[in-house]
Amino acid sequence: MKIQFRLRFINFPIPIVLLGLVLFSCKSINPAANLGLSTPPPPATTEVNVPLKIPKETLSKLLNSQIPTLLLQEKGMDMGSGMTGDLQLKRNGQISWIALDSQRIQLSVPINVLGQVGLKPKGLGSLFQSKLPLNEDFTPIFVIDPVINSNWSIGAESFELMDLGGNLAIDVLGMQVDLSGLLSKEIRKWGNQNLTGGKEIASLKTLVDLAWAQVGKPFSIDWIGGNTAFSIQPQDLKIKEFFDANQDYNLWLGMDGKINSHPADAAPSRSFPLPELSPNDNSTNELEILIPLTVKYSTLDELLKENLDGKAIRVDKKTTLIPSNIKTQAFGDLLAVNMDFTAEQTNGKILSGTLFVVGQPEYNAASQSLVFEDINFKMESGSLGAQTGVGLKKRKIIRSIETKAVFPIGDVLAESLGSITDRLGLNTPIAEFKIADLIIEPSGFYPMAKELVIHMKASGEVDVKWK
Template structure:
């Protein structure tokens, strides 16, 4: 049966076969048929992960700057043996520390005990009302398990007093009274009440909020003669913390969220609030931001006309095609281009009609241009001769359109997106952060009802300079 079919086919006159193929190919696209709505573009997101290795010297500065000077204050404290007193513990020098393992550190905190002691106001105490002053220096040694809480407070999970670092003794009515045990008891009591269960010792929130107000504030990008504003809306903030063998404090900070677009005049005035902290298991240094920018079809028509309209391009040795009246629109997930054409032949004949071209917008990194791939077209109008002539040269016309329907956008990327690197830089009291190795490329083209949406992807890493 295959042989019989083949024989029947080749018995048709060749011109009729060719015309049939042309007409069949032209019916592969029907402009009148609704291809359905285009697939919604993916949500524009931002993902950043920064593994910070905080040097021991930097963390020492942070601890000494955040832990309060006044540690403990007591009035009318019963010290036993009929003795009572008032005293306060003040930091008296720089705190030093050593990491014992990945989670625990040993702190040596120089303190000064200032106050006065005396007998209780009864019995002998009613006869001797004078009080003895206290002014002694100590260097107690603690072991704590520091932790950063979800609200950015700095606390400790556990506390242990290893050494009081001095003795406290006073003479009352000729009696030597050792108050070291009492002081140790008070320090342990204070530590268990204030340095366990993650209770706040100091807060990083002010510093974090100031940094986020700088980075998270909405920014604008100039694009094709207009401005579009963008804001970062964090959805998850992640952290992991540990000490390494070199006594560095490691913080793996991660954030992901949405990128919102706004008219430039309607951008939010401040950064979105930060969410609470959750666990982070990512150790990579990476930054990726998706920036959605759109081109109206009217603007796209204007840009394409610069390369296509009125420009003659040769289809073959005998035919030259001149496009005009270019109009773009969405055709499902493809971009459609309507264009009138005039085909001039060397024999003096002129053919005219309308092409309905569809293709997939793509980015050519080598030429930094928006190009069209998988192009197909249909003769939407024109006489029979034009349909036949154009249809027979379909592949050549497609290749010509692919070569000419090119929109260079490299300069637009450089001009419009180059400020992102500086915009996302950050200066804090303990470190300067800057974006490095930033690359920005179009990562997706989405034909929508009134515009072509281009999603640009900015990818790089974060460099840190500690102070």
Template sequence: MKIQFLRRFINIQLLVVGLCLVLYSCKSINPAIDPGKPSIPPPTTAEMNVPLKIPKATLDKLLNSQIPSILLQEKGMDMGSGIKGDLLLKRNGKISWAALDSQRIQLTVPINITGEVGLKPKGLGSLFQSKLPLNEDFSPVFVIDPVINSNWGIGAESFELVDLGGNLAVEVLGMQVDLSGLLSKEIRRWGNENLTGGKEIASLKTLVDLAWSQVGKPFEVDWTAGKTAFSIQPEQVKLSEFFDKDENFNLWLGMNGKINSHPVDAAPSRPFPLPKLSPNPNSSNSLELLLPLTIGYDRLDAILKEKVEGKQFLADRKTTLIPSNFKTKAFGDLLAISMDFIAEQSNGKSLNGTLFAVGKPTYDATSQSLIFTNVNFKMESGSLGAQTSVGLKKAKIIRQIEKKAVFPIGDLLDENIGSIKGRLGLSTPISNMNITDLEIAPDGFYPTAYGLMIQMKASGKVRVDWK
């Protein structure tokens, strides 16, 4: 009798301990408490760095198309030694060049000089007022240090006339007068005034604006919550340039900015303006965009209803849970899901209740799916029997939730790869640019007051084919 009583007493104690453990486990989260402020999502950014290697042949085309045909035009020019003249210097053929080092190039510019010269109107000049016509071809050789200015203008830091490339002589009063020295002096004066200190002689701005009008225009991403438009707002554009041993012109072009999201019908109609250039020490080839995609809780509830509602969660071989009526919200850094359930048992009995579950949204790269980890839950309502039954099977139920709550997004990622590739590719008169090795994957999940923000990272490289 004592032994039987003792056994009953021990069984009661074990039951009480078991119930305490169940209730303790159910209280491991409390939907009524403040979970704290969620983490602030990192800023959504756009970063690109492209090492452009412009071949010499392409730079030939650029120089010959950009350097103006009229180099100098002046009237009444004082050429010294009592001589004045009207001169017009025009390009007269294709410009050729060679790189002397990483910064300087030697230019040979075929020119034609037309105009007329005469003596100043005093002394002998008052007796001989006729002017002599000029029409001579030259090929002067210059050494300049080209530079791309902050406004995309092409200028030169320094200028040197190495060789005039011809002689200029006229006959005055039966005498040959060599004006080559005077012409050299005038060209040097013109070069020091117009080809030093970065003064603009050509511009890449039209070409850059054409490229940016394609790349910088807002683009759309089709996501499960519908289409979202994004725009790139550049905050810094960086550039460094130099010539290599093969006379290719190397440009290290970089851009940093931020990504703005917009409703599709409220996206900007044109790109943001480009800031002025700054130096770039980076030679890497990289592209990285961080796109903020938000799924509203109403939409997330509908997805859970479609994917999970009515599906059976096997708590054990005798008990099956069937969830319904999903409501999602933020719970600190976790996503909270409130749901009703029916627990059906093999003996025909059923238990009803409400669960408050939390989990951390995570991306599984192997299956290209959105999954939940660190799942936990609490019984919010239901009979003591339901709480006890569910609490004892908590670990198994958590494993079932983690197993069932899997949302494949691989197809969506593939579709958006094509969309981003199409937007960031461009064609210009001198080159075609394409994005290669592009990969898109979720980089972070951030429950907010309005929905679940998913930051998608797009990374790749840039390929340039020169014409």
């Protein structure tokens, strides 16, 4: 049976076979088909991860600028051994530190002990009313476990006094009274009250708030058909902190969020609040932002008209096809273009009809343009002669449409590049941040019911220069 079928097929006249192939190819697309809703675009998101390596010198400047000068002040203290007095501990020089391991540091804090000591007002104290002044310098050494709190303060989880760094002894009525134990007790008391349980030593909040006020503020991009504003809404803020073998303080900062679109005149006036901190295990330097841009089909129609409407498409030596009345729409996950055409032949004969063209929007990096690929079309109407002539030259017509249906977007990419680079660049008192190797290009095209959604992906890294 298969042999007989092949013999009969071969016996058909060649023109009839060609006509059948042409008509079959023209019917491969059904413009009236219900393809269901288009696949919605994925969420427009942002992912940023910056592994910061804060040099020891920079952290030393931060600690020395924020740890208060006055550490302790007590009046009328009971110093034991029938003695009372006033005591004040003030920083008296630059704090120095070394990292003992990935989490603990050893601090050396020069302090000045200032005050006065006397006998309690009873017994000998009633006879000896004068008080002896205190003015001694010490350099106590203690160990803390610094931590970044959720409010961006730098605190300590634990405190341990390792060495008082001096002796405090006074002569009272010819007797040597050693107050070193009392001083150690007061320093431990102060440390347990101020350097445990994450209590604030210094704060990064002002720095973070100023940085986020700039980085998180909505930005706008001029796009086909108008200006659109975008805002970053953080959903997850992550951190990991540790000291390395070079005594540098490492902070792995990460943020995941979503990108919101706004009319240019209705964008939020300020950045969204930052969420609380959570752990981060990502050590890579990466920045990726998906920006959802939209093009209304009426705008696409105008763009296509500039390149296709009235422009002759050479079908063969005798026939020229001229498109008109161009309309775009979604066709499932593809983009469809309806266009009328007139096919003019050199013998004066004119054929007319309608083409239903479908294709996949893509991005051509070499020309920085939106183009159509995988184009196919169907003759929706027209005479048999028009269908035959157009169908036989289908590949040539497809190539011509692919060549002419081009939307240059280089200027838009340059505008986006400048907006994002300027917004994410940041100069702070301790560091300068810049976006490096930023690349912006379309990453997906999603034909929706009323518009074409184009996701622009911005990717790069964050460079940091410490001061």
